[in-house]
Amino acid sequence: MIKKEYFAQLMLTFGIMMVILIIILGVYILLSSSLNYWPKYFRTIFATVLFVYGFYRSVNIFYKYKNEEDKQ
Numbered sequence: 001m002i003k004k005e006y007f008a009q010l011m012l013t014f015g016i017m018m019v020i021l022i023i024i025l026g027v028y029i030l031l032s033s034s035l036n037y038w039p040k041y042f043r044t045i046f047a048t049v050l051f052v053y054g055f056y057r058s059v060n061i062f063y064k065y066k067n068e069e070d071k072q
Helices: 004-031 040-071
Strands: none
Touching: 004 040
């Protein structure tokens, strides 16, 4: 059986990797020349949404991790 601490650590690692992936995707959409067929304003809006979502997820992960540490 998987221990609760191991599963929490696995989910924390997965969450951090997803935040990094979301931010990298936002940077790619904003700066990539291969997406020139998308209008500039659309790329800017979409990248901004990804940055805000990545920031939201990172804050959410931080508070969940902090609450887990406080419980122990």
